[in-house]
Amino acid sequence: MNSHVSQLVDFLRFPSISTDKAHADDVSACGEWLFQKFRAMGLAAEVHGTPGHPIVVARTARTEPRANRRTVLIYGHYDVQPVDPLELWNSPPFEPHISDDGIITARGASDNKGQIFAHILGIEEALAKTDGNLPVDVIFLVEGEEEIGSPNLAHFLRTNREALRCDVIVISDTGMIARGWPTLTYSLRGIGSLEIKVSGPAMDLHSGIYGGAVLNPIAALARLLSSLHDENGRVAVDGFYDEVAPLQAWEKETWAKLPTDDARIRELTGAPKLFGEAGFSAVERIWARPTLEINGIGGGYQGEGTKTVIPREAFAKLTFRLVPNQRPQQVVKQVQSHLARVAAQMPAVRVEFSGGHTGEPFLTDPHSVNGQAAQRALHRVFGKEKEIALIREGGSIPILQDFKEILCPEILLLGLAMPDCRAHSPNETFLLENFEAGIRLNQALLEELAR
Amino acid sequence: MNSHVSQLVDFLRFPSISTDKAHADDVSACGEWLFQKFRAMGLAAEVHGTPGHPIVVARTARTEPRANRRTVLIYGHYDVQPVDPLELWNSPPFEPHISDDGIITARGASDNKGQIFAHILGIEEALAKTDGNLPVDVIFLVEGEEEIGSPNLAHFLRTNREALRCDVIVISDTGMIARGWPTLTYSLRGIGSLEIKVSGPAMDLHSGIYGGAVLNPIAALARLLSSLHDENGRVAVDGFYDEVAPLQAWEKETWAKLPTDDARIRELTGAPKLFGEAGFSAVERIWARPTLEINGIGGGYQGEGTKTVIPREAFAKLTFRLVPNQRPQQVVKQVQSHLARVAAQMPAVRVEFSGGHTGEPFLTDPHSVNGQAAQRALHRVFGKEKEIALIREGGSIPILQDFKEILCPEILLLGLAMPDCRAHSPNETFLLENFEAGIRLNQALLEELAR
Numbered sequence: 091m092n093s094h095v096s097q098l099v100d101f102l103r104f105p106s107i108s109t110d111k112a113h114a115d116d117v118s119a120c121g122e123w124l125f126q127k128f129r130a131m132g133l134a135a136e137v138h139g140t141p142g143h144p145i146v147v148a149r150t151a152r153t154e155p156r157a158n159r160r161t162v163l164i165y166g167h168y169d170v171q172p173v174d175p176l177e178l179w180n181s182p183p184f185e186p187h188i189s190d191d192g193i194i195t196a197r198g199a200s201d202n203k204g205q206i207f208a209h210i211l212g213i214e215e216a217l218a219k220t221d222g223n224l225p226v227d228v229i230f231l232v233e234g235e236e237e238i239g240s241p242n243l244a245h246f247l248r249t250n251r252e253a254l255r256c257d258v259i260v261i262s263d264t265g266m267i268a269r270g271w272p273t274l275t276y277s278l279r280g281i282g283s284l285e286i287k288v289s290g291p292a293m294d295l296h297s298g299i300y301g302g303a304v305l306n307p308i309a310a311l312a313r314l315l316s317s318l319h320d321e322n323g324r325v326a327v328d329g330f331y332d333e334v335a336p337l338q339a340w341e342k343e344t345w346a347k348l349p350t351d352d353a354r355i356r357e358l359t360g361a362p363k364l365f366g367e368a369g370f371s372a373v374e375r376i377w378a379r380p381t382l383e384i385n386g387i388g389g390g391y392q393g394e395g396t397k398t399v400i401p402r403e404a405f406a407k408l409t410f411r412l413v414p415n416q417r418p419q420q421v422v423k424q425v426q427s428h429l430a431r432v433a434a435q436m437p438a439v440r441v442e443f444s445g446g447h448t449g450e451p452f453l454t455d456p457h458s459v460n461g462q463a464a465q466r467a468l469h470r471v472f473g474k475e476k477e478i479a480l481i482r483e484g485g486s487i488p489i490l491q492d493f494k495e496i497l498c499p500e501i502l503l504l505g506l507a508m509p510d511c512r513a514h515s516p517n518e519t520f521l522l523e524n525f526e527a528g529i530r531l532n533q534a535l536l537e538e539l540a541r
Numbered sequence: 542m543n544s545h546v547s548q549l550v551d552f553l554r555f556p557s558i559s560t561d562k563a564h565a566d567d568v569s570a571c572g573e574w575l576f577q578k579f580r581a582m583g584l585a586a587e588v589h590g591t592p593g594h595p596i597v598v599a600r601t602a603r604t605e606p607r608a609n610r611r612t613v614l615i616y617g618h619y620d621v622q623p624v625d626p627l628e629l630w631n632s633p634p635f636e637p638h639i640s641d642d643g644i645i646t647a648r649g650a651s652d653n654k655g656q657i658f659a660h661i662l663g664i665e666e667a668l669a670k671t672d673g674n675l676p677v678d679v680i681f682l683v684e685g686e687e688e689i690g691s692p693n694l695a696h697f698l699r700t701n702r703e704a705l706r707c708d709v710i711v712i713s714d715t716g717m718i719a720r721g722w723p724t725l726t727y728s729l730r731g732i733g734s735l736e737i738k739v740s741g742p743a744m745d746l747h748s749g750i751y752g753g754a755v756l757n758p759i760a761a762l763a764r765l766l767s768s769l770h771d772e773n774g775r776v777a778v779d780g781f782y783d784e785v786a787p788l789q790a791w792e793k794e795t796w797a798k799l800p801t802d803d804a805r806i807r808e809l810t811g812a813p814k815l816f817g818e819a820g821f822s823a824v825e826r827i828w829a830r831p832t833l834e835i836n837g838i839g840g841g842y843q844g845e846g847t848k849t850v851i852p853r854e855a856f857a858k859l860t861f862r863l864v865p866n867q868r869p870q871q872v873v874k875q876v877q878s879h880l881a882r883v884a885a886q887m888p889a890v891r892v893e894f895s896g897g898h899t900g901e902p903f904l905t906d907p908h909s910v911n912g913q914a915a916q917r918a919l920h921r922v923f924g925k926e927k928e929i930a931l932i933r934e935g936g937s938i939p940i941l942q943d944f945k946e947i948l949c950p951e952i953l954l955l956g957l958a959m960p961d962c963r964a965h966s967p968n969e970t971f972l973l974e975n976f977e978a979g980i981r982l983n984q985a986l987l988e989e990l991a992r
Contacts (some may be wrong), residue, residue, distance in 0.1 A: 362741070365754070
């Protein structure tokens with residue numbers, strides 16, 4: 091392991107913060123380091139410039155006609171999140187620190203350098219063991235813009251569709267449900283957004299001089315927002331749930347056995363009580379039920395004390411987390427139509443909508459041929475006796491839709507990050523036991539996928 | 542008139558901005574100037590220091606036992622509002638500008654230097670005409686802290702109750718309904734306030750990782766706020782209207798003839814439509830009906846674009862404008878109880894209340910003996926043929942309650958400011974015709990009050 095960890099440390103030393111222009115050279119240098127690593131492994135590697143940060147592609151040599159062998163594309167990213175607030179880090183974010191109990195702390199440790207590098211070292215080992223004769227063809231696609239929304243990835247996939255042709259895509263950028271629990275994530279929620287602006291008087295009005303004459307935009311906004319849920323937390327928009335794929339019996343059964351429950355989730359949130367749709371556990375609601383959240387609201391005077399104004403306008407920012415088989419653009423339209431109907435009852439204010447960007451939900455079958463291969467590989471690495479956590483997650487990875495539409499619908503999400511890994515936060519960690527497991531998992535997975 | 546106007550210009554030159562510590566000496570200098578003016582008029586004048594800015598008191602010599610003569614206390618203030626934004630002024634705020642059509646522009650022109658100084662010059666003229674033999678005793682009480690809420694006035698009134706004993710209080714710090722329309726304001730709304738804070742999770746949560754598990758504090762706040770009004774704009778709090786003194790038939794009739802109507806008010810507000818309680822005109826709703834306004838709201842992410850958080854908390858700031866005979870403290874309790882009942886249905890969030898300061902509504906009878914005297918005086922000055930506007934106003938003057946409780950319940954509000962005088966705003970104006978009318982009104986009023 092020593093060489094593996096010391097190489098990971100080298101990889102983690104690059105401050106490859108994609109959102110910060112001051113770090114553009116660091117991002118490039120990190121991509122170049124990866125390119126050299128792939129070359130040293132004997133892969134055919136290329137660095138592709140983009141209007142932003144480079145995409146590194148590497149592939150094993152094809153020894154047989156494509157028809158006779160499967161091709162596995164492994165996706166990851168070498169860029170990382172910013173590090174602020176720096177003062178909260180216990181060690182410098184780009185000077186990886188390894189604790190006695192095998193935890194490496196550095197920005198990007200889990201997200202995503204540790205995870206993608208386990209795959210890379212897995213292939214390196216497999217190449218050595220098999221004398222270059224892997225059971226499948228492998229393509230690595232490692233980008234430098236994931237943390238800024240992958241603005242150049244879809245275009246790259248489209249223009250390199252032939253070269254990137256593959257039978258299955260493997261991504262390790264999600265989480266394990268708990269330490270020692272092999273985890274396969276087979277669904278993610280999609281997303282939709284909508285911003286509402288309510289405007290009334292031409293200027294902030296004195297509430298003494300005009301109070302009573304006009305409709306207060308904040309009151310109108312509150313009425314709009316309170317129409318969106320019923321008292322039990324169910325979204326009260328017509329048709330909102332129409333296309334929600336019902337939770338399967340096996341999902342309810344499986345999830346009930348996972349090492350997480352309502353009590354644990356309440357504790358993590360710090361909320362006085364959990365709350366949501368009746369008939370579902372918190373995990374079920376987060377993973378398999380859609381939500382409509384108000385992410386922000388503002389209007390009028392927000393300073394100390396009182397200021398007796400009737401504000402000229404108020405706004406709220408909404409996003410929806412959507413599940414299979416909801417179509418985000420349709421849901422945004424449904425919510426907007428609902429709000430427009432309520433607004434039509436209030437002609438004393440103007441209601442405008444903006445935003446509306448969307449990302450599709452993601453669902454695969456964990457019991458498909460590829461899903462079963464992944465489960466076999468997880469069993470080989472983590473132990474046959476271990477229950478495999480088949481989970482959905484509540485978050486969204488919008489680029490999966492691009493992979494699905496442009497390259498290949500078969501996607502495996504095999505996460506190695508712990509729930510408490512602090513991705514995007516100070517003191518991001520990765521378990522070295524998961525790093526090592528990832529290296530072995532890669533090899534087991536390729537063998538199982540080749541069967 | 543030339544001497545009158547040039548003295549007013551001198552008075553207006555003092556930048557007596559009470560809220561700005563940098564102007565403390567200017568405020569004192571202005572009070573001292575006033576004190577010297579009173580002395581020059583032959584009045585017994587005093588400057589009373591306070592923990593803030595001085596109160597100037599002046600009185601005519603008492604020539605008979607108090608029982609035989611009425612005492613009129615004239616209240617005003619010599620402090621002014623700040624001037625920002627300075628760049629919007631067409632002439633420097635403390636270099637009074639007089640236009641060809643007789644409009645003087647300066648900070649404090651209407652609010653309140655022009656109006657109180659008309660009273661002072663009225664007494665000066667009357668003293669000259671009567672050889673010091675006024676028909677009533679007069680006390681001037683001119684403070685320097687009105688624009689910061691008169692923090693030291695009530696204490697001063699209490700500790701000088703005997704010396705300030707009077708039969709009627711005259712204040713010219715309100716408005717005329719329109720140019721050439723003599724106006725007597727006989728009622729003002731009171732005020733109450735309440736701030737609501739709704740908190741849920743211990744920190745802002747990722748809406749993907751936790752969305753579905755907790756009650757969103759903004760959604761809970763929207764539900765609280767939307768419970769406060771019905772769809773027709775009526776406040777939906779139990780008991781809110783119970784003690785509202787019904788609008789009298791004569792008030793509806795009189796107000797219908799005033800030179801203001803719904804169309805004019807809609808135009809002034811710039812709102813798409815007027816809105817409020819059914820069965821009342823906008824003027825009636827502003828002057829004689831209570832309101833519950835949301836002055837501000839905030840929570841979660843308010844920047845550009847989207848941030849997918851479930852915020853840890855959200856807040857709203859409420860104030861109520863209250864009418865006779867509502868008791869503000871009781872109304873604040875009613876609203877808080879109402880909200881607490883709605884909150885009790887949402888144990889998944891914590892709801893806290895703060896604020897709660899109040900000011901009593903004000904009502905006198907414009908047809909009382911003093912009210913009739915004021916109307917006769919207005920007729921004498923503005924013309925017998927003129928209709929006198931008997932109005933309420935929607936704003937609040939909380940110190941009236943102190944005057945009422947500590948000194949004397951008889952209060953006359955005789956405003957000389959125009960609706961478009963821009964008090965508190967750049968380019969504040971006062972009509973010199975009203976300044977001159979105010980000087981004559983003072984003398985006519987003292988004569989009528991002495992009858």
